[in-house]
Amino acid sequence: MNWKLPNQLTVARIALAVLFFVLLGLYQADQPRPGLLIAAFVVFVIAGVTDFLDGYLARKMKLVSAFGRIADPFVDKVLVVGAFAMLAGSNFMCPRSAGTGGLESTLPYWLTGGMLSIVQSWMVVAVLAREFVVSAIRGYSESCGRKFPATYPGKIKMIVQLVAIGTVLVQMAVVRDATWAVCLKIGMIWLAVIVTILSGLAYVNKARKLLVSEIT
Amino acid sequence: MLKKAIVTGLGTGYLPVAQGTWGSAAVAGIFLLTAILTGCDLLITTAVMAVLAAAASVGCVALGRFAEQTFGKKDPEKCTADEWAGQAVALLLAPISPGESHGKTLLVVSIAFLAFRVFDVVKPPPARLLERLPHGWGVLADDLTAGAYALISVQLLRLLL
Numbered sequence: 166m167n168w169k170l171p172n173q174l175t176v177a178r179i180a181l182a183v184l185f186f187v188l189l190g191l192y193q194a195d196q197p198r199p200g201l202l203i204a205a206f207v208v209f210v211i212a213g214v215t216d217f218l219d220g221y222l223a224r225k226m227k228l229v230s231a232f233g234r235i236a237d238p239f240v241d242k243v244l245v246v247g248a249f250a251m252l253a254g255s256n257f258m259c260p261r262s263a264g265t266g267g268l269e270s271t272l273p274y275w276l277t278g279g280m281l282s283i284v285q286s287w288m289v290v291a292v293l294a295r296e297f298v299v300s301a302i303r304g305y306s307e308s309c310g311r312k313f314p315a316t317y318p319g320k321i322k323m324i325v326q327l328v329a330i331g332t333v334l335v336q337m338a339v340v341r342d343a344t345w346a347v348c349l350k351i352g353m354i355w356l357a358v359i360v361t362i363l364s365g366l367a368y369v370n371k372a373r374k375l376l377v378s379e380i381t
Numbered sequence: 382m383l384k385k386a387i388v389t390g391l392g393t394g395y396l397p398v399a400q401g402t403w404g405s406a407a408v409a410g411i412f413l414l415t416a417i418l419t420g421c422d423l424l425i426t427t428a429v430m431a432v433l434a435a436a437a438s439v440g441c442v443a444l445g446r447f448a449e450q451t452f453g454k455k456d457p458e459k460c461t462a463d464e465w466a467g468q469a470v471a472l473l474l475a476p477i478s479p480g481e482s483h484g485k486t487l488l489v490v491s492i493a494f495l496a497f498r499v500f501d502v503v504k505p506p507p508a509r510l511l512e513r514l515p516h517g518w519g520v521l522a523d524d525l526t527a528g529a530y531a532l533i534s535v536q537l538l539r540l541l542l
Contacts (some may be wrong), residue, residue: 200539
């Protein structure tokens with residue numbers, strides 16, 4: 166493997182992702198430790214910085230490698246999908262004891278799924294499905310010799326997802342009971358899921374000609 | 382005069398022996414003072430450290446060539462603005478809480494200071510490679526990386542405290 170600087174940053178992001186998941190896994194909604202979420206947020210932000218830096222430095226220093234082209238998007242997906250999966254875990258469910266569930270426990274079930282993180286299992290499925298379909302289309306398209314670069318909807322989706330995850334962590338850690346913060350959290354998570362689905366549909370639409378031509 | 386003051390971390394670069402350590406100690410001192418004056422307010426201490434990190438980083442990059450020309454080499458010992466930036470990063474969102482004892486705050490600051498010094502000296506990957514970036518970027522990037530490592534180490538204290 167080419168052990169140049171950009172690849173070191175990509176490998177560092179893998180380690181940061183593992184640490185991030187461990188911190189999220191240790192959190193328990195019925196015995197909240199805001200410090201864990203703050204630590205997770207810090208690790209998440211550093212991972213995001215390495216995500217920007219590895220591609221930027223690879224292009225700037227002309228050190229683009231096969232490892233980087235494979236590992237960079239892979240680690241991005243693991244980080245985002247993994248974050249959604251961890252936030253949908255039972256340790257983020259609204260506590261059942263009276264008076265401890267917070268504002269989230271008083272809102273309609275379809276909106277929150279009974280989750281302090283607002284991330285519901287079906288949302289994880291939607292995020293995963295989008296990644297699968299785009300990877301499948303991209304893989305087949307490039308095997309046919311047709312490049313399928315990232316699109317603006319895809320980049321916007323990534324940014325919205327990252328901001329949504331960050332919002333959940335900060336809200337749960339720092340502004341736990343503020344109504345405006347809970348509403349912002351709900352809005353960001355739902356926006357991330359909707360943008361994810363729409364960007365997936367945009368990719369499918371873009372690949373429409375490719376898909377149709379192969380059928381006939 | 383002002384440029385020299387910035388690159389030498391308000392003169393800490395002129396102190397004898399281990400100038401980088403003096404630069405880090407200055408930031409740790411500012412954090413401690415802010416924490417004591419605000420009753421360990423997390424947002425205020427983080428804001429102060431963020432401003433310090435940003436200002437020192439900008440100073441380092443903008444005055445990198447000036448520092449090289451003034452002191453005759455890349456990343457001269459007297460240039461401690463990079464240590465200011467890295468140490469400030471290590472103290473972002475430090476695990477302190479309002480009303481806690483000064484002893485605990487001092488413990489957190491001490492660990493952040495030691496962690497940053499260790500990572501700044503050892504320079505684990507990719508810090509050493511980042512030093513090769515040109516001018517001010519190369520001077521700054523390895524310290525910011527050490528700061529990031531120290532920041533993560535300090536955050537993991539939350540599992541113990």
